[in-house]
Amino acid sequence: MTFAGNPSSNRYEFGANWASFVDKHYSAERRQLAADKLLSFLGKQSLEGMDFLDIGSGSGLHSLAAFDAKADRIHSFDFDSLSVDTTGKLRKLAGNPPNWVVERGDVLDADYLETLGTWSLVYSWGVLHHTGAMWEAIENAAGKVAPGGLFFISLYSSNVVKPSAQFWLDVKRQYNAANPRQRWRMEYWYIWRFGLGRNPLRLPHLLKQIYEKKKGRGMSYMTDVRDWLGGWPMEFADDNAVIDFLKERFDFELVRISTGEACTEFLFRNPKGR
Ligand SMILES: C[S@@+](CC[C@H](N)C(=O)[O-])C[C@H]1O[C@@H](n2cnc3c(N)ncnc32)[C@H](O)[C@@H]1O
Incomplete structure (x- = not known):
């Protein structure tokens, strides 16, 4: 589908919105709040000993949060080049750390994902429902979680959407x-x-x-x-369907869930290797 006002693309320009967010609103306070929220949902004091794959990094604020939380290694990728540039800007602010890579990538590109290996924490907040192939994207992202690792995703929930x-x-x-x-x-x-x-x-x-x-x-x-x-493309997911899908395909266990907002947050564990 092509939009009349946006003839070159059938995607929303996420990256332009994230660039504007960082230009106008980035602050040390937001940086701290992002790190606090990340750690609190994970139930951790720090990410020491973990590596962090940020799928669809957007502004890069949550990759920066993982850096501040002392993740051993961070890899951020996004489909939109402006999101990549904006995440790169925040990496620069962190002093261009060598253990943090930022690049353009597509969660639907199996060959690209193959090059990334597996990660002890895979994070994808508000992304997989914007790919045009949500279930494939969930499956691809879940495949990047190392044995014993964690999978933190958020998806627009069909259970709460109003009016429809x-x-x-x-x-x-x-x-x-x-x-x-x-x-x-x-x-x-x-x-x-x-x-x-x-x-x-x-x-x-x-x-x-x-x-x-x-x-x-x-x-x-x-x-x-x-x-x-x-935000387009766009799909909604039923919360229980997500839990069942990851149980059936990957045997992932649900560790935590936060519902009631437009996006349901899920934390899963890959039990393999325990
Ligand atoms: C709503 S934003 C969320 C950004 C960030 N994760 C956050 O929580 O603030 C969605 C991001 O997903 C990216 N995205 C959409 N489709 C993608 C794909 N196929 N592969 C990687 N990133 C994608 C968009 O470019 C956008 O930056």
């Missing part, structure tokens, strides 16, 4: 076909309808959401609104 998955798929098509001015109007439509619930008295609730977005993973509300409206 189809509603958002239509909005996304429209957003990707829109010019910058129309996109800007859609972003404000989103804030009015979903941020404020069409009620200005809910402003404190919106401000809380903005604060929580930052507190959660160091992200920015407007960056996430654009990512949500634009």
Whole structure:
């Protein structure tokens, strides 16, 4: 499918959004919050002794978090060249450490993945549902987890989406076909309808959401609104279907799950090698 307003691509320009996030919003505080959230979901004090594969690194903030958490080795890749450049920028900020590689790569490219070997922590947050082949992407990513290793992913959940998955798929098509001015109007439509619930008295609730977005993973509300409206290709996953799929294909055990938000977070362990 090709969009009228974006004739050269049928993908959302994720990288441009991440470049703008780092230019406008990067801060030491967000860096710290991202590391805190990463470690808390993993239930760890540090990543010492672990290596970290970041699939679809986006801004690179979470690769940087893994660096700060003292991962032995980090490999970040993304399909979008601007995401790669932006992750490279954060690597530079960390002093260009030799144990952190940033490059362009595609989680659907089996030959590329083959060159990467396996990793004790594979991380892919908000990525695999944006590939156009979600289940293949989940399978490819899971195949990179070393025996005994961890798999931390997040996926848009079909269990909580409102008003419906189809509603958002239509909005996304429209957003990707829109010019910058129309996109800007859609972003404000989103804030009015979903941020404020069409009620200005809910402003404190919106401000809380903005604060929580930052507190959660160091992200920015407007960056996430654009990512949500634009993110394409796009699929939704049923939480239990993900758990069953990884159990059946890989015998992965679910260690932790966080539900209720647009993206469900899953932490799995590859029990092989215990
Ligand atoms: C919503 S962003 C998430 C970025 C980051 N993981 C985070 O949590 O902030 C999705 C990212 O996945 C990347 N992506 C999409 N398809 C991909 C693919 N086939 N292989 C690798 N990265 C991909 C996009 O370019 C984008 O940077």
